[in-house]
C-alpha cells in the first residue's frame with residue numbers, strides 16, 4: 001500500500017435535453033417575471049470599445065438538418081485582447097464589454113445571433129499571439145457532454161496562418177471548419193456535428 | 205507566506221471514459237448529433253482557463269425558491285416540498301466559491317412549461333421551473349423547490365425519465381462548464397433510463413443520485429436532499445511560477 005491521492009472525479013455530464021431554455025434563457029421561452037432578463041443576452045453597450053460585429057451561427061446534424069433546440073455560449077477577449085475577469089493579470093479589460101454571451105437559436109430558422117465586437121489577440125502559453133477567436137460551448141438534446149470549439153475570422157488571414165491552434169491541426173483542410181466568412185459586418189459560422197464538413201471540436 | 209497551492213494553472217484533462225460518450229445509440233438523439241472525428245487537444249490558454257464571473261448582487265430574492273418565484277402572491281407551487289443543498293468542489297476536493305448554479309425541472313406532474321412539451325399532465329400556474337444561486341465562500345448552495353414528476357419521452361415506445369433536476373454550473377474557467385442532472389435516492393426508474401445509461405460506469409451514475417437527509421429537513425415544511433457536485437480541478441503551477449509570497 002501507499003498513500004492515497006484523494007482526488008475526486010468530475011461529476012458526470014448529462015445532456016441539457018430539449019428544455020435547456022427553461023433554465024438558461026427563460027424569458028425567451030415565455031417564462032417571464034422570474035429574472036429581469038436572460039443572462040448573457042447582451043454583451044455590449046453604447047460605450048463598448050472596438051469594432052461592432054454580428055455573428056450568425058447555425059448547427060447542422062449528421063443528416064444535414066439545422067438544429068433548433070441547441071444553446072451556444074461564447075467567451076472572448078475585448079478589443080485589446082483582455083478578458084473581463086478578475087483572473088486577468090495583464091491589464092484591465094473594457095468594463096463595458098462582458099466577453100460572455102449566451103443565445104438560443106431562432107426557433108424557426110435555427111440561426112443564433114451574437115451582437116459583439118471583434119476580439120483582440122490573446123497569447124498562447126509560449127508567448128506567441130493567437131489569432132482573434134471566439135471560444136464556443138455547445139449543448140443540446142442528443143449532446144451528452146458540452147462541445148468545445150472556436151470560431152476564427154476569415155479576414156484575419158495572416159494571423160490565422162500563424163495561429164498556434166489552427167496550425168497544429170494534423171489535417172490542415174479541417175482548419176476551414178473553424179473560420180467564419182464575412183459578409184458586410186456579419187460573420188457566418190456553420191457548425192457541423194458530423195459528416196464530411198464535421199467541425200473541429202476540442203478536448204481542452 | 206501562504207502554504208495553500210496557488211490557483212493559477214490549467215485544468216486537469218477531462219476523463220472522457222467517466223462521462224457518457226458522444227455516440228450512445230440507446231439514446232437515439234445522439235446518433236446524428238455526435239461528432240465522429242477525434243477531438244483535438246492543445247495546451248490551455250487564457251481563453252480556456254478564464255471565464256465570466258457572477259456576483260451575488262445579480263440574484264433576486266426568490267431566485268433560489270421555485271415554489272414561489274413564479275407563483276401568484278400568497279400561493280405556491282403544487283407538489284412535495286423539498287430543499288436541495290450541497291457543496292461544489294473541484295477534483296482536488298477544494299470547495300469552489302462563486303459558482304453560478306442554474307437549475308430547471310418539470311412540475312410535480314412531470315410537465316415542463318415549454319411550447320414543445322405536449323405531455324398530458326397539466327401545467328401548474330404557480331410553477332415556472334427555473335432557478336439559480338451562487339455558491340458561498342465554502343462552496344455551499346441550496347434551493348427550495350417541489351419534487352418533479354417522472355415523464356414519458358419519445359425514444360423507445362415506453363421510455364420514462366426518472367424524476368430529475370437539470371443543473372448548469374460555471375466554475376472559474378470556461379472549460380469547467382458543466383451540465384448534468386440530479387436524480388433522487390430510491391427511484392427505481394433511474395436504472396431503466398436510456399439517458400442515465402449513456403454513462404458507462406455505475407459509480408459515475410451513483411454520484412448523480414441525491415441522498416435524502418432528514419437531519420436537514422425543515423419539520424412540517426420540506427424534506428432535504430444532498431447533492432454535491434465536482435468540477436474539474438486545477439493544476440498548481442508549483443514548478444512553473446514562484447509560489448505566492450515567496
Ligand SMILES: [Fe+3]
Pocket residue numbers: 017019310365368370
Ligand atoms: Fe428533463
